[in-house]
Amino acid sequence: MIGKMELLEAIAGKNRGLLTKETDKLAIVALVAQLEDRNPTPRPTEATDLLEGNWRLLYTTSRELLGIDNLPLFNLGQIYQCVRTKDTKIYNIAEVSGLPFLESIISVTATFIPVSERRVNVRFDRAISGLQRLFDYQNPDNFIQQIESGKKYFGIDFNITNREQKGWLDITYLDEDMRIGRGNEGSLFVLTKS
Numbered sequence: 001m002i003g004k005m006e007l008l009e010a011i012a013g014k015n016r017g018l019l020t021k022e023t024d025k026l027a028i029v030a031l032v033a034q035l036e037d038r039n040p041t042p043r044p045t046e047a048t049d050l051l052e053g054n055w056r057l058l059y060t061t062s063r064e065l066l067g068i069d070n071l072p073l074f075n076l077g078q079i080y081q082c083v084r085t086k087d088t089k090i091y092n093i094a095e096v097s098g099l100p101f102l103e104s105i106i107s108v109t110a111t112f113i114p115v116s117e118r119r120v121n122v123r124f125d126r127a128i129s130g131l132q133r134l135f136d137y138q139n140p141d142n143f144i145q146q147i148e149s150g151k152k153y154f155g156i157d158f159n160i161t162n163r164e165q166k167g168w169l170d171i172t173y174l175d176e177d178m179r180i181g182r183g184n185e186g187s188l189f190v191l192t193k194s
Contacts, residue, residue, distance in 0.1 A: 003038065004178060007031040011059040011190060016079065017066055020059075028059065032180055032188060036172040044171035044179075045114035048085040051171075054140050055081045055179055055191035062187035065094070068106060074098040080140045081191060088112050090122065091144050095132070103132040108160075109147065115168070123166045130155025 010028050014020045020028070041047045057079040060066065069076035077095035084091070090112055096104040107128040112120040130153055137143055169189075173180035181189045 003031060003034045004175075007035060007190070008058075014059060016057055016076070017060050017062075018069055018076070025061070029188065032173075032190065035180060039173045041174040043117040044174040045117055045120055047174060050174050050176060051083050051179075052085045053083060054194045055083065056194040057081065057189065057191050059190040060187060062183070062185070062189070064185075064187075068094055068096060073102070074104070077103075080194065081189075082140050082144055084144075091140065091147070093140050093143060101131075101133065105130060105132055105135060105137055105143070107143070107147075112169075118172065119168055119170050121166065121168050124160045126157070126159050128153050128155070128157045130157075 007028070010024070010031055011017075014024065014028075041050060044051065057065070060079075065079060066076070068074070074096045075098055077097050079095070080091075080093045082091040082093065083089075088111055090110045092108045092110070094106040096106060098104075105128065108124055109126040109128075110122045110124045112122050114120050126147075128147070134155065135143070135146070135153055167184040169184070170182045171179060172182055177193045179189075179191045179193075181191075183189065
């Protein structure tokens with residue numbers, strides 16, 4: 001699909017949005033809109049086989065995610081959103097690097113509920129943050145297995161009980177290896193299946 005390749009070229013080298021200028025943002029938003037108009041999956045929340053899996057963030061306008069890079073001595077690494085449709089769970093995992101031996105993880109787990117053919121409501125359940133080596137972090141799948149086994153982590157690990165910690169996400173484009181979403185705070189997300 002021509003629009004898909006153009007979008008991938010436009011976001012290449014932008015470090016998930018950290019290096020995007022205002023003119024770049026306008027061009028990227030225009031390419032995203034073209035793809036959304038030709039979404040091959042008209043009912044994405046029902047396409048569980050396509051939604052399922054580990055998605056790596058390619059581009060976002062989310063200030064919250066991009067702000068992780070502003071932490072002193074740390075650099076934002078890969079960001080994953082791992083979707084487990086059977087359990088209606090989402091695992092957001094950000095890898096953070098910096099000083100040797102201080103590579104970290106920032107993770108938030110959430111439960112999602114489809115409310116329309118393209119929208120899911122999201123309720124945030126748990127926040128986990130700490131050093132990768134203390135967590136025995138190897139990859140997203142290994143980390144999710146640890147979480148689901150009931151493991152508690154040394155560092156920051158708490159249940160989110162504030163009912164205000166929720167939002168929604170519209171899945172505006174979905175195919176076998178790309179997903180585009182728009183969040184309740186106006187953020188845009190472009191992800192690829194990893």
